[in-house]
Amino acid sequence: MLLGTPGSRIISDPLLLGSPIIAYTCHFNLSEAEYVLCRLLGRTQARSKVDNLVRSNYINLTDAGRLYANAAEIKFERSLALGECYTVANAKVTGSIALFAFQEEELKSEMERKPFDVEILFIEGLPRTGSPS
C-alpha cells in the first residue's frame, strides 16, 4: 500500500471511499515496511510515508493484548519469517483477514502443510478492479 501499487488500491480505494473495511497493522510490520522502503527510497521518504500512514488514522495499530504471544506461538510452530507471523497473529487477534503483498513460497508451503486458522489472501492474486467483499 505504501508503494501505491495498482494491486494495493483494492484496499486503499475503498478505505478512502468510506467502505466499512477496517484495516489493521502492528509496529513490527510497520518497522519491516519502513526499513525496506528505506533501502529503496532513502530514509526521508520512507519515514514520511510510514508516519503519514500512521497519522492518517486509516489503519488501526494493534499491539496490545496477546499479539506478541500469538506471533511467538506461530513462529515456534511454523517455518515463517517473524513479520509473517505477526501478520497472521494480528488477523487472529482482530478477527480479520491476513493480507500479504507477495505469495512467498515458505508461506504457501506452510498453508499446504497445515492450514492456518485465519483466512489468508495475497494482493498479487486479487483482481485489480472492484472492491473486496
Place this chain on the structure above:
Amino acid sequence: MRTTTISISEDLRKQLLKVAAELQAKSGETADYDDVVRYLLSRVARDEQLFKQACAPVNVDLSRVRAELRKGRAEDQGREEAFEAK
C-alpha cells in the same frame, strides 16, 4: 479477544444497532457492537491527505521490493541460526 461490559443508554444502543445493520448490509457479514465501535473509532480524526500521501505511487520496481524484503528476512534468519548454533 478479552471482552468487558460497558453501560450505554438505550437510545445510543439503538443507534449502534442501526450502524451495525448498515455495516452488515455493506459487507454481507454479521456485525456486533465490537465491530460497530471499532468502525466508528476508526473514522475519528482521519486525515485523507496524509493517507493519500502515504499511498502515493513511487517509482520502484516491485521485484526490487520483494528482493529487499527477502534479503532482510534472510539476514534475520542467518542471525537466528548463528545464535542457535552457539
